[in-house]
Amino acid sequence: MNREQFYAAMGGEGTLDYEKYLQTKTLLNCQTGFAELCNADELQFQVVHQIEELWMKLIAYTLLDIDDYLQAANTNRVLTLFRRVHLAQKMMIQQVGLLETMSPKEYQAIRTRLGNGSGQESPGFRTLLRMYQPLWNSFEEFYLRKRGLTVEKIYDTAYDHGDAYVVAEALAEFDELFQKFRYEHMQLIHRTIGFGSKSLKGRPVEVLSEGMSHKFFPELWEVRGKMTDEWGAEYGVKRDSLGGHH
16 A cells, blocks of 8 residues: 555545544544644644543543542442553543653754643643542542541541542542653653743743642642651660660
């Protein structure tokens, strides 16, 4: 198959039931036409980012359901749907690696096509940044307050690996994977435009790294440090060596 035959075949006719259901005719025309691509890497760049938007759409949609099930205290459904979210997040992280097959030179050509655009303008990303607080509010109300629990109790003094604990861990994993995605994206920026460069909006790239220090659910992370300090008070800051004394 030569390039002309490939270009003709790739769009499909859009007449079969599969094509109609998935709207493949529209979907496969959401990228710049083959003849208009600035280089061979631009298609990959667009496809990866478009897929990321679709994953974030699915994640956000699923989080709405999770919030409903948190309020119903339906733990089994909460955990099943969080597994879906976590898997989608992991795929987002893995997909960033595709863009590392681009050279810095090739990315510079693509960058000129972005105008003033940047990943910070992603509608999916901006939506996810607004969704964690309602989830936490529902968890706090229906898994902590209504059960007379606190984060400290479910992790330490009243620890029983119960519903509140496993849901808290699912929230923590969502938080952790989101931060891992931000980290991988930051590393990609370093690899393509450099650590000391300016972003597309003229801001230092280092400024973007500030978001990586932001945790959705700080209470779930702080309790671990507090527990370690309290345990440390029992056996001392410096523990005895496993080798013992001779």
